[in-house]
Amino acid sequence: MKRVLIGVMGAAGLVSSAMAQSTVTVYGLIDLGPTYFKGGPGQKLKRLDSGISFGSRLGFRGSEDLGDGLSAIFNLEMPIRADTGDVPAPLFGREAWLGLRNSSWGTLTLGRQTDYMVDFGIWYSGGMLSEGAYGFHPGDYDRVAGQRYDNSIKFTSNKLGPVRVGALVAAGEGVAGRSQSAGVMYDEGPVKASLMYTSIDKLVIDPRNQIGINSLNGVGLTGPVTTERVDIMGAGAGYRGDKFAVAALYTRVNLRMPLGSQTLATTEINGKYQVTPLSFIAASAAHSGLENNVWNKYYLTYDYLLSKRTDIYVSYTHLKVSDGNRAVLIALPASTGPSASALRVGMLHRF
Secondary structure: OHHHHHHHHHHHHHHHHHHHOEEEEEEEEEEEEEEEEEOOOOOEEEEEEEOOOOOOEEEEEEEEEEEOOEEEEEEEEEEOEOOOOEOOOOOOOOEEEEEEEEOOOEEEEEEEEEOHHHHOOHHHOHHHHHHOHHHOOHHHOOOOOOOEEEEEEEEEEOOEOOEEEEEEEEOOOOOOOOEEEEEEEEEEOOEEEEEEEEEEEOOEEOHHHHOOOOEEOOEEOOOOEEOOEEEEEEEEEEEEOOOEEEEEEEEEEEEEEOOEEEEEEEEEEEEEEEEEOOEEEEEEEEEEEEOOEEEEEEEEEEEEEOOOOEEEEEEEEEEEEOOOOOOOOOOOOOOOOOEEEEEEEEEEEEO
16 A cells, blocks of 8 residues: 555656646737728728737647757637627637747747748838738738748747748648748847748739739739739848837739739838837838839837836828729728828737
């Protein structure tokens, strides 16, 4: 009996030890506030929107120490519409992956996850850093907003000196075909620079409703278009000082279609200044072009920290496009004319 008790106590100790080396974290973010939208003549709208500055979410992440610098890791993250309480489908549409992390070589993950246009491009995108959905480039065709791949395998190295590299392959089991992405990032002191590339076969786009143009390759648009392939490249550089940061981002989206290829190119410059320890202002200007169509977008944001977890902010975004087209700000109705603006007051809480 004594031996049995000792054995049970020993097993309990091993279980306790194993549990102590495993962690699961529940986390989330809620972004909510009113937006005043002005589009074409007579087009005005007031609405309460969730997830504009940063996507509202609820997530679960965990890790287990497997020894010798190796850990099992996972992340499940769902989008939330805090204004209605709805959870958009798919349930864990933001993140759903499982993998291994090694202290020597890096991280290998499998599942639904982002590519390197966002992973390495986030540092140079005003939309990702401060403005949110209204600040993203036309239709988010350059994927800097953080679109996801299903059925993907992804590897990101640890830093090799000041450099980190990564690659992703998606099997193409869904609507879109096979996809791949790669990136390299230099990160040393206050300077960051990145090169990113993504390619997607058979991607379905809807330029008329997503970016507001009426024709492509000389053909009138009436609905979605299935591309043969979309090739995206990006280059970014940034500098972060004690009180200010500046960044530049260039993206080039080559839309390969049966009737010919067209390129959507965007150049963005943005900056951020720490007014006080608790507040900052951010501004950006972006220019995009596709065929004879032009987009010019500007924004200004003021953010005040109520605590380490809670912000309040005010942002203004203005978009002007070529005459004859419609201005489209992501997450808002398409304008009936060539200009659109959005004034937003929001509150952001992280937990």
